[in-house]
Amino acid sequence: MELNEKLIIEIKKNSIYRLEENLRMVLICIDKITEKDLWNKPSKKGVAIGNQIIHIVGNMTQYLISALGEKKFNRERDKEFEIDKRMTKSSLINMLSNTIKESKKTITKLSMENLLKIREVQVYTLSGIGCLIHAVEHFSYHTGQIALLTKNITNNDLGFYDGIDLN
Helix, strand or coil: CCHHHHHHHHHHHHHHHHHHHHHHHHHHHHHHCCHHHHHCCCCCCCCCHHHHHHHHHHHHHHHHHHHHCCCCCCCCHHHHHCCCCCCCHHHHHHHHHHHHHHHHHHHHCCCHHHHHCEEEECCEEEEHHHHHHHHHHHHHHHHHHHHHHHHHHHCCCCCCCCCCCCC
């Protein structure tokens, strides 16, 4: 196997791992809060956990499924931040899980050409690798926000690494 092939495999494998790890953490957080907590804004300018999940889905769909997977998608980003209490924890979990599943399929199929291809996404000019890094980093960024909000709501440790010796 050539070095380029090994590099592509590692990039894809580690990107998928990070998506799965962030999903695991977000699911732990959602399990620890109430339906009401899901839609409470932490401050006047803050973003509720439910809206953060909707925003993650919009971003991942735009950068991975649409830009890299070359599927049509018309994102309405501003609407991702409007409170929609009709969406339950269960519906948000399904929406996020399905988006991760579709994103993983897209990543798995990526070729060297697709990873190097330049495309326009939002106001940015990015390679496929740029889109991939952006989407994974963006999910991680919001996972940290969701974790902090969940800790503030519950006043408890989240137990992300319970039973694992990280020392």
